[in-house]
Amino acid sequence: CDGQHLAVDYAVGGASAIRIYDVVSLASQNEKVVSEVRLPAPLRALSWNPGIPNLLAACMLDGSAAVYEFKNNSFDISTIPAEAYATCLCWSPKGKQIVIGSRNGSLNQFKPDLKIVKSIPPPQGDVSLMSVQWLSSLQYAAVYCTQGSTSGPNLVIVNTPKNQPIVYINYEDITYSNGNNRLTQFYFIHQQIWNVLLVGSANSMEVGVLGLQGEWEQWQLEDTARAELPLSSTKQETHPVGMALDTSAQFNIPWGENQHLPAMPLLLLLSHEGLLTLYWTINLLGGVTSVCVPPDPLPDTSGLHLPTPPQPQQVSPPQMVAAPPPAPVVQPVSFVTPTLAPSAAPAVTSTPQWQQPPPTSQPAWIQTSALSAPKPESKQPISASVAPGSWMSSTSAPSGFISSLTQSAFSSATPAFNISSSTPALAPSSAVAPPAFGITSATSPLAAPPTFGMTSATSTPAAPPTFGMTSAASSPAAPPTFGMTSATSTPAAPPAFGMTSATNTPAAPLAFGMTSA
Secondary structure, eight states, rough: OSOEEEEEEEETTEEEEEEEEEEHHTSSSSEEEEEEEEOSSOOOEEOOSSSEEEETEETTTHHHHHHHEEEEEEEEEEEEOOOOEEEEEEEOTTOOOOEEEESSSSSEEEEETTTEEEEEESSSEEEEEEEEEEEEEEEEEEEEETTTTOOOOEEEEEETTTOOOOOEEEEOOOOOOOOOOOOOOOEEEEEETTEEEEEEETTTSSEEEEEEEEEEEEEOOOOOGOOOOOOOSSSSSOOEEEEEEEEEOSSEEEEESSSSSOOOEEEEEEESSOEEEEEEEEOOOOOOOOOOOOOOOEEEEEEEEEEEEOOOOOOOOOOOOOOOOOOOOOOOOOOOOOOOOOOOOEOOOOOOOOOOOOOOOOOOOOSSSSOOOOOOEEEBOOOOOTTTTOOOOOOOOOOEEOBBBOOOOOOOOOOOOOOOOOOOOOOOOSOOOOOOOEEEEEEEEOOOOOOOOOOOOOOEEEEEEEESSOOSSSSSSSSSSSOOTTTTOOOOOOOOOOBBBBBSSSSOOOOTTTTOO
């Protein structure tokens, strides 16, 4: 969490290992390996603790998991065996606990020493956990796959309120994964300040977006505003092997004519072909908090190898000091060892029930200032009614609505963080509409920078979900907050969410989903 070490997984002679590098040494010609760990099986997931330095968690393909605590040139290790069938893991936001997903679909909470705290059962059905993100104390984002089924993965928000039934909200596959050529794996970036969850899939070139507006909503982005990997030289899809959000950028972003935006984060996508693609993540909402922080400078260790000359010892001449009067005798202080409370047995959450969460009204959309853009489509929550033990039922298509957006304070011609939202049903769909792929070449002329996601009013909702049971669609509520426009608005010129460069950082960063000239 302090950015002082880099963990790298590699294979040597068929065996997997983790090598820990000193980051400061990487800036020089003398790379320093702090530690090396041999793994019992190939690595599946790796995660540094966000709050406790030198604490690293690993999940292996054989179902085992471990937490390593590095101390100077050694490390301590806590493990759970392969019989735990671990498939994924994620630290809590403060790093005080870790959640490990299992092949049987359960979410298991552990302390850093891997002592079990709580177990959260899976939703109904024979499902496995593929990936997990710990969002808040009582909420997780989890990707489930139905075992022995050809249906695709489903992104589910798992709410675990105290002393209440668990609620599973299914968003299906918001990345539109295409096939299963690679091991099913999802990548999450949770930006807590902006309340945004970015989701990537090992079998999709597109990044999906969820935004929190009281409830999590899927944000549909325009084709020109999506973050996605480009096609290969043979016009084949490329898929990510990892993604990260760089919040250390400190330079302004050119925007429109003679205008600049303040520093915004950079989204980095690394493809399986080794191509690194960068996007600006642009947020034009009025009063939004900046998430960019200057990086700490690397300490200068160039002179640490030089010997330090001994300092001469200072000797002071003796002085005559009068003896103090004898001190009064004081009674000794009593020291009491605190009594440790007996450790409680791990809490096991009761079997979940499929039920509709309490009805909530759609939050009002925050209006920024001046400009208007077309209205996106939004899907409202679908009420669900599920018979005990059942997984599917018929569903009616949710009705769409168009909301509106006013202008960004940055430019009279620049739309503000345009998003359409949908709050999905409690159940997954058996099929997901294929994504619209495509990206322009690095030599194409510069187009107008796109917005952070707007969909047309004619978008069609997904097919009936399979992850539960739904019934009649709810009516649209008031317009949302993360940037939508008014019904009488017209699309503005350059949109927002991010800009790409084919390989390196562009001289003039582009918009989310556009390429450089």
